[in-house]
Amino acid sequence: MDRRREELMAAALELFGRRDAGNVSIDDVASAAGASRALVYHYFGGKQELYVAALRSAAADLEARLRPRRDDRPLEELAEGLTRYFDFVEQHAAGFAALLSGGPANHSGEIGEIVDGVRNRLFHLITRQMRVDEPGPVLRVTLRAWIASVETAGLDWLEHRDVERPALERMLVEHMVALLRVGAGHDPQVDRLLRGLLREHAP
Template sequence: MAAALELFGKRDAEGVSIDDVASAAGASRALVYHYFGGKQELHVAALKSAAAQLEARLRPDGPDGLHEGGRPLEELADGLKRYFDFVEEHATGFAALLKGGPDNRDGEIGEIVDAVRQRLLRLIMKQMRLGEPGPALRVTLRSWTASVETAGLDWLEHGDMGRPALERMLVDQMLALLGVAARQDPQAGELLEKLIRGQAQ
């Protein structure tokens, strides 16, 4: 699985063969086919493994999924830290999971990627003590999660920005996006005010 993620993280799936994976893993071609049936099944299994690892890393420690006494913005920053811990420690798995964009994601693979994005969105809503978001706020939150994904891939590709600075910038981006949304959506304005007020206390 690790060998498959390494290869899928560096090349498009079409450019990876079962022979490539078997060779990288030090296993026989027949053994890979025995356990996975074919390249598509192996690709799906490898991405499911990466998705499960990321979701486990994002899960907060508290019994209710929150850090006791934490302020929403602090918890958002803590969630970003855990996210980038995974990006740093499992670079090829992260790249294999998220590179390529939605145009290359359909069927079961698209479902795996979408589940990760939905999990991240639910985590953000829980950290911000937010109920069901209206259209403007939903678009804002989903836009921010896309920015986080892109930032992770860019950071792996270039490595020319320190992680703490990148994480702070992404928190500031969240506040900026909420500021724009607040001009037409009272729910976004209330959330922004709650976040800023929490920081001031």
């Protein structure tokens, strides 16, 4: 990718991560990147195009980090995935914040598609890690609720940073187990899954 284009997107993510997109102008992005207004229009055509491109870049980076690195026990894979997730949160705070908070029209249209795409791919990644081919309604709700919790935890950690990252990551793994325990009381599929996960995770 063209270096100047990357610099413009990085500057845009930094601004969109700190301010509502509606309050960021093309001039703001150009100034932050040390570029001209004309150069921004040359690459992107307008602010919406720039915003979409910047979020797509952040989403692609996050998704690449979450791909499994090895075939391990599901809860260990989940823990390793969380570490890479929070590596992204820490190293690309503005991109993460821009991707998941605020945004024009509450993430409608293309923006909503990008955010929902990240969530859907994360959902399918987790089901593959847990070796589930067809999640039933209770498991689907459970996993989507956990993904929402991880997003919220990431945004809260960026704002406060008053919980050590390793402790937060362990909490989120335990949160997954706790949610599955609740779901197991309502659905045999979740019960079987939980028993299998705990059996594999046992020393």
